[in-house]
Amino acid sequence: MKILTVAIPNHHFFQWVNQLEHSGHEVFWFDITDGGPPSSKIPWVTQIKGWKLRWDFPLRSSIKSKLPNLYKKLQERNENDVVNAFAKAYQNIQPDIIHCFEMQLAGIPILSVLQEVEVPLIYSSWGSDIYDFKRLGLTKQEVSNFLKRANYLITDCKRDQTIAQENGFKGKFLGVFPGNGGLDLDPAHIKSTTERNTILIKGYDDGVGKASVVLQALELVDKNYFNTYDIVLYSVDRSVEEQIRNSQRLSDLISKVFARNSFVKNTTLLELMGSSSIHVANSLSDGMPNALLEAMGMGAFPIQSNPGKVTEEVIQDGKNGLLIHNPLDVEEIAGLIEKAITDESLRKNAQDFNTQFILKNYNRSILRPQIIDLYKNVYNHSS
Known part of the structure; x- marks a missing residue:
């Protein structure tokens, strides 16, 4: 199974994905921000990075810090569009499942691509993502459009299941899991x-x-x-x-x-x-x-x-x-x-x-097989 994850570089995301190591699945990560080098925290994952800049020109960091207005104008011409970059990644991978971690940061920016494909979409809601979407700058219509496209939902609390259903989610709820996939405590x-x-x-x-x-x-x-x-x-x-x-x-x-x-x-x-x-x-x-x-x-x-x-x-x-x-x-x-x-x-x-x-x-070792089965069940249901 090919699983294409979409997320910002985030400690909780890395911990969640590491639950899938040795599961037998091919896991890909589309870094929605394309920030920084490949992560050493998930070395076994195929990381899709380096898509944003057409040209990483000399002194770019210096210009960014000392001449921000000039840098902004340069980047308008120098940055690739995230929609096109994700569409290209999707075509190259042909995933069996797409999993977006957060709506505002990882889901909405590529919604136009997601709406054109029929691959099962899992959405994980974290933090204030859906509870406080207006403060985060999302409209009710944007939220509704994304939730209608999501086939499966994972939340980090019971509250957000209800909010999602009130805002257009009609798919299957997969359960409440901690955002990091579980705790490993000594x-x-x-x-x-x-x-x-x-x-x-x-x-x-x-x-x-x-x-x-x-x-x-x-x-x-x-x-x-x-x-x-x-x-x-x-x-x-x-x-x-x-x-x-x-x-x-x-x-x-x-x-x-x-x-x-x-x-x-x-x-x-x-x-x-x-x-x-x-x-x-x-x-x-x-x-x-x-x-x-x-x-x-x-x-x-x-x-x-x-x-x-x-x-x-x-x-x-x-x-x-x-x-x-x-x-x-x-x-x-x-x-x-x-x-x-x-x-x-x-x-x-x-x-x-x-x-x-x-x-x-919340024990990590207990939740791991549940998380692995979660993807298997989605895959089997869509096959």
Whole structure:
């Protein structure tokens, strides 16, 4: 079977595709952005890259950074059209299945080609892709046209199945799977509740992510609560780094910051989660956050926002975590942090429940055969 995947270069996509290694299928990746060199994370996949530029002219990077207006004009003549590039790739490969990961980035740009062919199309919805499509710049008609073309749907949460059906999807729902194809967690790095001394905070603050509100909440919490804790931020946007620099209180409280544009190995982050007492992540829009699932699986007590009621699919508020009902309410978040710090029994019970829940429902080795069968079933149904 030939499977043609379409996606941006993305860690979760690479992890998903690697579930198909040694499955006996030929897997191709059309890099919809044509960004960077071939990925070393999926060396066994045939990677379709280098399609965008007609000519990679000398000093291109320098012109791009120093003369952006000139670069834009040059690129208007120098870039190949993504529709033509994908159509060519399709004709060369003649795939049995096409799988688009995300609609806005990977599906809509090549919809005109997809509508001309009858090959089964699988669409994987991630994050805010379908939940918040208007903010992402898509019209209801564009979404409806794409969903009507999609034959099969995979989501990372139950919520998005309903949204897809409400917006024109009439095909077969293949199930809820984590965007990365499952978690591979090392129990050796899961510490007991009494050994955990870190509060870990996700640092996205890009208009949707609202780490800045979490930091404002930290400033409201009595500093004595943090006497035995290190506070660590990861995937931190520059605006949050500036917020920390401009606050003496935050500068004193926060032990370490991992910038968003710096590379941190996933294994390193998982180990950090395994020694963290609390994991806090706050956003206005999302699907099922992989970081939340990883934190739960590594035993960190989750405090998480709940856009579109998606997080409550895995968190029972007050039992195995705490839900942020208003991601812009500083006082609410401060109160949740205080509750999590002071209620050790809650954290211990949540850790016992969450580690087993994630092991049962999101274990990578358990999900792998399901994912392989998923493609087989689509192929057999269309043959």
